[in-house]
Amino acid sequence: AQQYRITLLPGDGIGPEIMAVSVDVLKVVGQQLNLEFDFQSALIGGAAIDATGEPLPQETLETCRNSDAVLLAAIGGYKWDTLPRHLRPETGLLGLRSGLELFANLRPAKILPQLVDASSLKREVVEGIDIMVVRELTGGVYFGQPKGIFATESGEKRGVNTMAYTESEIDRIAKVGFETAQKRGKKLCSVDKANVLDVSQLWRDRVTQLSAEYSDVELSHMYVDNAAMQLVRWPKQFDTILTSNLFGDILSDAAAMLTGSIGMLPSASLGASGPGVYEPVHGSAPDIAGQDKANPIAQVLSAAMMLRYGLNQPEAGDRIEQAVMQVLDQGYRTGDIMSEGNTLVGCRAMGDALIQAL
């Protein structure tokens, strides 16, 4: 059997519940296709803070580095929100991204035909939405130096972050953008704020220059404020969106919410080499944690993405995705996507249905 070392990072809130379902699903698919998963759990986020005092223990990073892929659930919760920044769950996540050099974050926002009515937008506006946001993940204002809270000459405080990109940082994510678009609808929309920001001007210049190497991809540029509007107005105009860390954070969440069911959306964070991190787009939902109410599908689809992109096992990914479609067709719904005429199930029962479908 083909063997894979998978690091599991269940994290906080609903994380452990949805992770458990994904592991069960992976095991079944593994048996069917003769794949052997060596699962290793590690601590991150609030769970790591509580156990070790830091949100990303060195050991966790080492375990991840020594694995073929990392499956992450979600981090964070009210409990840790008032800790100093270096002790926050989010800081652990940012450390994981930079520690593994995961500069490319792929966030699909695809609406499932069974769930079109869950959207707050009109059916004709969202039916068939299939957007991929390619977000830069290890640069920009998230990591730029200098940053901090400093005293000004007059003695008041000034909070500072630096929004910066070098040419090479732009080039490597732009390449991922073009290559992603090539495998999809061949339309790439690069989003920036070049009418105001110097860093965006450099971004736009580099992306434009690189486009010469991808003549089969139709490149357009859009300002971020307009992109936020256009996502609301007519999202189907977008195929692949390429953008920076902060803009990608905002726009990918807006795009995800267009589908009406962020409990369904996976994502992948990839580096130049080494293991990628696969995780749901949604958060740790502390309000429903431990109540068997969470929707495990985004996590399960993240495992499918891991199989497809991280382990090069597309057939295993296909099987999981087909199982998801089947349980939806059978009418199983967790609370977040429940609608009349369907069957309300909890997290575990959804997992059982998925395994049944497999």
Place this chain on the structure above:
Amino acid sequence: AQQYRITLLPGDGIGPEIMAVSVDVLKVVGQQLNLEFDFQSALIGGAAIDATGEPLPQETLETCRNSDAVLLAAIGGYKWDTLPRHLRPETGLLGLRSGLELFANLRPAKILPQLVDASSLKREVVEGIDIMVVRELTGGVYFGQPKGIFATESGEKRGVNTMAYTESEIDRIAKVGFETAQKRGKKLCSVDKANVLDVSQLWRDRVTQLSAEYSDVELSHMYVDNAAMQLVRWPKQFDTILTSNLFGDILSDAAAMLTGSIGMLPSASLGASGPGVYEPVHGSAPDIAGQDKANPIAQVLSAAMMLRYGLNQPEAGDRIEQAVMQVLDQGYRTGDIMSEGNTLVGCRAMGDALIQAL
């Protein structure tokens, strides 16, 4: 008669057309209420670049400073998009904002009952939306130093902008936020990215501290990515949103688009003293410029906002707003808001209808 000096900045694209309608409307209201407007036109944006070589001639800034209020239409167009940054129309607009110290930008996103179906969102999601975005306008990453494109040690280029706020900058806009909420639904949602950005942490700390002075306002905090989602998911949860320059740029455009008719939305930019600038939320729409197709209503409602907030003539503002409601009830629609059963009119004809209604 009460006299007012009004600077008109028609700018580019559809600007001159919609400005002409607004001036006609102001004249009629002025006659009715014994207000005398001394209109002075000045150049800004592309029009100023073409005539003088710079997007904000010193003379324009002086004219604005010496007036009681400034009515701006829109700036920008493809023609000037490739000029160096200091010669861009946008740079003129930013210069006007900082030159007049207009730190507070008020952007209402209110849906009109006659136009609910123009929204891409479901009727039940948007009916009754009434959001006010209070956006900081002279700080943050738009103006922070250092900025520019610099050479790194390895010889490649690095684009840099600085996202920064001092305590006093935060305090003055937060006060506007609280006071605006007091006059509305008494709910203030401050939007930041405090889980990642130091500048947001300072923002959140100051806003929280100030809230002690506004015990009648219910304060909440939200991360910007979540705010973008929540605007799509359930916009009616928002009353007043307080946020920084860049986040306000993005969120106010998304909020505006929820209404389905950004050709209807005015805005106000105010300083501590001195004249405010009143302008539509929409842009210069170069593609339909000079074709008598533009919707002048956002500009006309900006004039109403000017009367109300800038000149303390609420009755005149009321009259204009009532006239707008009346022409909509009569079924007059420009192309951007046209729907079956209504009467399609151009920009001028819409102006005539408004004057008729007055």
